[in-house]
Amino acid sequence: EDQVTQSPEALRLQEGESSSLNCSYTVSGLRGLFWYRQDPGKGPEFLFTLYSAGEEKEKERLKATLTKKESFLHITAPKPEDSATYLCAVRPASGGSYIPTFGRGTSLIVHP
Amino acid sequence: DTAVSQTPKYLVTQMGNDKSIKCEQNLGHDTMYWYKQDSKKFLKIMFSYNNKELIINETVPNRFSPKSPDKAHLNLHINSLELGDSAVYFCASSELAENTGELFFGEGSRLTVL
Numbered sequence: 001e002d003q004v005t006q007s008p009e010a011l012r013l014q015e016g017e018s019s020s021l022n023c024s025y026t027v028s029g030l031r032g033l034f035w036y037r038q039d040p041g042k043g044p045e046f047l048f049t050l051y052s053a054g055e056e057k058e059k060e061r062l063k064a065t066l067t068k069k070e071s072f073l074h075i076t077a078p079k080p081e082d083s084a085t086y087l088c089a090v091r092p093a094s095g096g097s098y099i100p101t102f103g104r105g106t107s108l109i110v111h112p
Numbered sequence: 113d114t115a116v117s118q119t120p121k122y123l124v125t126q127m128g129n130d131k132s133i134k135c136e137q138n139l140g141h142d143t144m145y146w147y148k149q150d151s152k153k154f155l156k157i158m159f160s161y162n163n164k165e166l167i168i169n170e171t172v173p174n175r176f177s178p179k180s181p182d183k184a185h186l187n188l189h190i191n192s193l194e195l196g197d198s199a200v201y202f203c204a205s206s207e208l209a210e211n212t213g214e215l216f217f218g219e220g221s222r223l224t225v226l
Contacts, residue, residue, distance in 0.1 A: 043217030102155040
């Protein structure tokens with residue numbers, strides 16, 4: 001069964017304190033790995049798609065990387081407005097289902 | 113204009129009642145989804161509709177019935193509500209299922225069953 005595990009479950013940082021979130025996955029082939037940001041009371045908002053090991057994507061203070069078993073979301077010098085839940089999702093390359101499977105998310109709080 | 117809109121945003125009801133949640137997308141996408149998010153923020157797929165046809169149903173109880181009058185709308189009807197149905201329900205859309213990458217989500221409908 002395809003699985004997506006995110007760690008840590010919760011992370012508290014001081015403003016400016018860089019860190020990384022982890023998403024490890026076991027799928028029968030990978031059609032894509034996705035990162036989303038979810039603010040309280042809102043729907044998830046798309047951040048990045050990664051397709052192959054070694055690929056990297058950047059957006060402002062966020063950088064996503066991908067290996068054959070996991071993805072990292074690096075947050076450089078975070079600000080309080082980066083506080084949110086970050087969700088990872090994967091699409092398997094086989095099995096007939098195109099539907100992304102989500103991890104349980106990492107809740108990030110950045111203190112000023 | 114809101115890309116994916118859901119109504120109502122909040123719904124409080126008694127066990128045993130029947131309720132519906134509506135979803136509309138104005139992105140011209142071919143595929144729409146319903147996800148359920150529990151209290152621990154876990155997003156689980158319930159249904160996916162591609163051009164008005166159901167393409168997946170993740171063993172959801174048959175008390176839940178999706179209805180898609182056209183490709184821009186996917187409504188969720190729930191019969192005989194149970195306490196365990198309390199959750200936030202998200203509608204989403206994307207381009208054709210086989211090209212699915214980015215999902216566009218609505219703001220969610222919080223259902224509380226008393």
